[in-house]
Amino acid sequence: MNFATIGSNIVKLLSQYWKVFLIEGLSNTLLLTVIAVSLGALLGALVAILKMSRFKVIRFLISIYIEVIRGTPILLQLYIFVFALPSLLPFLNLSYFTWTAIALCINSSAYVSEVFRSGIQAVDKGQTEAARSLGLSAGQTMRKIILPQAIRNILPALGNEFIMILKETSLASTFFVGDLMTSYLTVKGATYLGFECLIIVGMIYLCVTFPLSKLVSWFEKKMANPNYKKHDHKRKRAVMEGGKV
Amino acid sequence: MEMEMIKTVDLHKSFGSLHVLTGVSETIRKGEVVSIIGPSGGGKSTFLRCLNLLEKPEQGKIYFEGAEITGNLTKEEKHAIKAGTMPKPAKVNIDQHRQKMGMVFQHFNVFPHLSVCQNITLAPTMLKGKTEAEANEMAKELLSRVGLIDKLDEMPGKLSGGQKQRLAIVRALAMEPDVMLFDEPTSALDPEMVGEVLDVIKGLVNTGMTSVIVTHEMRFAREVSDRVLFMAEGNILEQNTPDQFFTNPTHPRLKDFLSKVL
Amino acid sequence: MKKVFAIALTALLLVGMLAGCSSAKKEVLTVALSPDFAPMEFVDATKTGQDKYVGFDVSLAKYIAEELGMELEIKPMSFDACQTAVGLGNVDMSISGFSWTEDRAENYNLSDYYHAGDNEDEQTLITLAENAGKYETVESLAGLKVGAQTASLQESLCKEQLPDCELVVVADLTTALMQLRNGDFDVLAVAKGNGDAIIANNSDIAPSGFFFEVDEKYTGNVVLLNKESDELTAKVNEILAKAEAAGLYITWYDEAKATAGIEVSYDDAGNELS
Numbered sequence: 071m072n073f074a075t076i077g078s079n080i081v082k083l084l085s086q087y088w089k090v091f092l093i094e095g096l097s098n099t100l101l102l103t104v105i106a107v108s109l110g111a112l113l114g115a116l117v118a119i120l121k122m123s124r125f126k127v128i129r130f131l132i133s134i135y136i137e138v139i140r141g142t143p144i145l146l147q148l149y150i151f152v153f154a155l156p157s158l159l160p161f162l163n164l165s166y167f168t169w170t171a172i173a174l175c176i177n178s179s180a181y182v183s184e185v186f187r188s189g190i191q192a193v194d195k196g197q198t199e200a201a202r203s204l205g206l207s208a209g210q211t212m213r214k215i216i217l218p219q220a221i222r223n224i225l226p227a228l229g230n231e232f233i234m235i236l237k238e239t240s241l242a243s244t245f246f247v248g249d250l251m252t253s254y255l256t257v258k259g260a261t262y263l264g265f266e267c268l269i270i271v272g273m274i275y276l277c278v279t280f281p282l283s284k285l286v287s288w289f290e291k292k293m294a295n296p297n298y299k300k301h302d303h304k305r306k307r308a309v310m311e312g313g314k315v
Numbered sequence: 316m317e318m319e320m321i322k323t324v325d326l327h328k329s330f331g332s333l334h335v336l337t338g339v340s341e342t343i344r345k346g347e348v349v350s351i352i353g354p355s356g357g358g359k360s361t362f363l364r365c366l367n368l369l370e371k372p373e374q375g376k377i378y379f380e381g382a383e384i385t386g387n388l389t390k391e392e393k394h395a396i397k398a399g400t401m402p403k404p405a406k407v408n409i410d411q412h413r414q415k416m417g418m419v420f421q422h423f424n425v426f427p428h429l430s431v432c433q434n435i436t437l438a439p440t441m442l443k444g445k446t447e448a449e450a451n452e453m454a455k456e457l458l459s460r461v462g463l464i465d466k467l468d469e470m471p472g473k474l475s476g477g478q479k480q481r482l483a484i485v486r487a488l489a490m491e492p493d494v495m496l497f498d499e500p501t502s503a504l505d506p507e508m509v510g511e512v513l514d515v516i517k518g519l520v521n522t523g524m525t526s527v528i529v530t531h532e533m534r535f536a537r538e539v540s541d542r543v544l545f546m547a548e549g550n551i552l553e554q555n556t557p558d559q560f561f562t563n564p565t566h567p568r569l570k571d572f573l574s575k576v577l
Numbered sequence: 578m579k580k581v582f583a584i585a586l587t588a589l590l591l592v593g594m595l596a597g598c599s600s601a602k603k604e605v606l607t608v609a610l611s612p613d614f615a616p617m618e619f620v621d622a623t624k625t626g627q628d629k630y631v632g633f634d635v636s637l638a639k640y641i642a643e644e645l646g647m648e649l650e651i652k653p654m655s656f657d658a659c660q661t662a663v664g665l666g667n668v669d670m671s672i673s674g675f676s677w678t679e680d681r682a683e684n685y686n687l688s689d690y691y692h693a694g695d696n697e698d699e700q701t702l703i704t705l706a707e708n709a710g711k712y713e714t715v716e717s718l719a720g721l722k723v724g725a726q727t728a729s730l731q732e733s734l735c736k737e738q739l740p741d742c743e744l745v746v747v748a749d750l751t752t753a754l755m756q757l758r759n760g761d762f763d764v765l766a767v768a769k770g771n772g773d774a775i776i777a778n779n780s781d782i783a784p785s786g787f788f789f790e791v792d793e794k795y796t797g798n799v800v801l802l803n804k805e806s807d808e809l810t811a812k813v814n815e816i817l818a819k820a821e822a823a824g825l826y827i828t829w830y831d832e833a834k835a836t837a838g839i840e841v842s843y844d845d846a847g848n849e850l851s
Contacts, residue, residue, distance in 0.1 A: 205414030259613025264751025
């Protein structure tokens with residue numbers, strides 16, 4: 071293997087195709103990821119709430135939903151959303167990009183719902199009891215006591231989910247939705263410099279995922295320390311009291 | 316005649332096949348301090364947790380300040396409702412009743428994401444319509460009473476076990492409850508911190524606060540209580556004034572128990 | 578929470594619908610292809626939208642659409658997905674350098690052959706530069722390992738004509754090149770057009786000198802249509818005959834090669850090739 075050639079090929083590819091990789095590929099990958107994780111988080115929250123429902127039938131259906139999504143390859147899910155659903159719903163004239171985005175949302179919701187559920191259930195039961203014993207309703211307890219504590223377990227896990235989905239969007243390139251892996255396919259198809267293209271997209275993925283995972287672990291540390299709000303609170307009190315005087 | 320604060324009638328509670336309460340009937344009067352002692356698994360904590368419905372008894376009734384709070388109906392009542400001779404009782408709003416029943420837990424259960432001050436002010440501002448300033452004033456006063464005023468802005472993570480429990484007590488007091496329920500308040504504490512918490516409770520009962528205390532501290536129970544209950548095998552097997560209770564036990568289970576712990 | 582989600586999903590659907598709604602005055606002919614295969618179908622990075630898909634098959638698709646009086650919409654997707662999409666009826670047809678195989682003939686309607694040019698008809702072996710020209714005959718290949726893309730024409734050819742070789746099945750050409758360099762096999766079976774493009778860009782790869790004997794049924798490509806669209810298949814066959822008679826294949830292929838040449842365009846010294 072001639073590394074000098076590979077190196078110079080990479081430089082040439084970048085000078086000619088940097089827009090394809092960075093402007094088109096990276097932005098579409100990030101867009102797909104943001105859509106999938108943010109809407110997936112909303113849907114996941116709903117799924118998590120239903121999973122903790124009082125009704126057995128709902129819990130059962132939701133666990134089927136979660137198991138099916140987590141137990142099947144995401145490629146199959148993409149095929150179903152891109153090919154099968156449009157045939158069933160012909161009045162929905164959506165682009166492949168939209169269908170893959172929806173598929174990734176659904177996929178992400180199953181994982182995120184488990185993140186939410188375990189984050190909530192990891193909060194000590196005594197917290198609920200203490201809040202309820204003061205007279206807070208179930209909803210108030212969830213909002214004021216449980217969620218603020220669960221968020222510390224949830225946010226870092228959500229960050230990891232973001233990184234996972236970021237890499238999983240590469241499968242959407244099956245439908246040439248313009249993500250980074252699509253850039254790889256198209257440039258490689260035009261130049262037959264497959265290895266070089268792969269290195270380029272690999273580096274771009276790494277440039278995004280590495281700082282992200284650093285950010286997540288920084289967050290994890292910060293969240294693990296329950297004193298993190300202290301200074302903020304002090305400042306607020308000082309302002310409040312100052313205002314009173 | 317003293318007023319009834321809490322009255323239970325024939326309380327039954329099971330966890331799966333385990334019958335934990337086997338028909339407990341008891342009355343706590345206003346201003347009374349009642350300690351409950353007994354072996355582990357005897358139903359003391361479950362009984363206490365039933366009083367504010369943290370555990371829901373399957374059968375039996377609880378009257379708090381005269382109002383029934385379980386919503387449980389006897390067979391006769393069910394028939395009467397069916398026959399139309401009795402109106403369907405209104406739905407119980409347990410949150411309303413719980414505001415008047417302070418509870419202190421074995422494991423403190425202070426809110427770790429809120430400052431000491433916020434732990435105290437949260438419920439009064441949310442539920443009793445207090446302004447932030449009023450609630451803060453009260454928090455300061457309560458914290459002074461239990462020697463924690465210098466911790467006002469700390470996060471609970473920085474507090475010792477004894478300090479956490481004192482915080483938990485004033486958090487409950489901030490709701491100005493009519494009765495305080497203590498569930499083994501010193502069991503999870505290091506020995507050197509037991510005293511400071513018991514002192515706070517003692518100070519509190521001396522103000523005339525109606526209290527029900529599940530405890531393993533025999534000397535403390537004897538010192539502060541008006542009445543001591545012995546619970547084992549899911550029911551109250553004996554009760555008496557503290558002196559009689561500890562010096563003249565009659566039930567063999569109580570004799571056996573006291574011989575082991577004293 | 579439910580409300581927020583519902584609004585968000587609705588918004589997503591609406592955006593998608595607007596994006597999906599093209600000016601549908603004419604009827605649309607949807608053609609799936611896998612644009613990672615110069616010069617048959619690939620992406621011209623200087624262009625955007627539908628215009629960026631170029632190559633021989635794209636020219637053919639445009640011609641077919643024009644002849645049918647329809648508007649062409651290219652649906653890019655992986656080679657595998659192309660076949661699935663035709664099978665499920667998600668697209669009208671796929672024009673993506675398909676060779677005729679028995680399995681395909683069984684599961685799809687295949688058009689008559691079209692010929693992209695000599696380079697696409699010829700099937701050859703490529704190897705490492707140090708072995709250039711070493712393996713010109715079946716005998717010289719005996720006992721060697723030969724790589725071929727899974728479910729491809731080349732795979733069938735290797736089985737038929739190189740029975741003394743050990744066949745190694747590979748997923749795609751990029752992987753195949755890596756494996757060739759790693760010594761996983763000695764020679765790689767490719768269409769000559771692909772082989773030429775590979776050699777132009779990779780100085781360590783060279784022709785082996787061997788050419789497969791290609792039966793007439795393999796010389797050329799076919800359009801893939803759904804089993805149920807006999808009428809459209811007949812029309813496509815008519816259009817193919819017309820294009821061939823007009824000599825359009827050579828024009829399209831030269832154009833495609835020229836476009837690909839601009840894109841491919843480097844020798845190992847980094848000079849632009851003409």
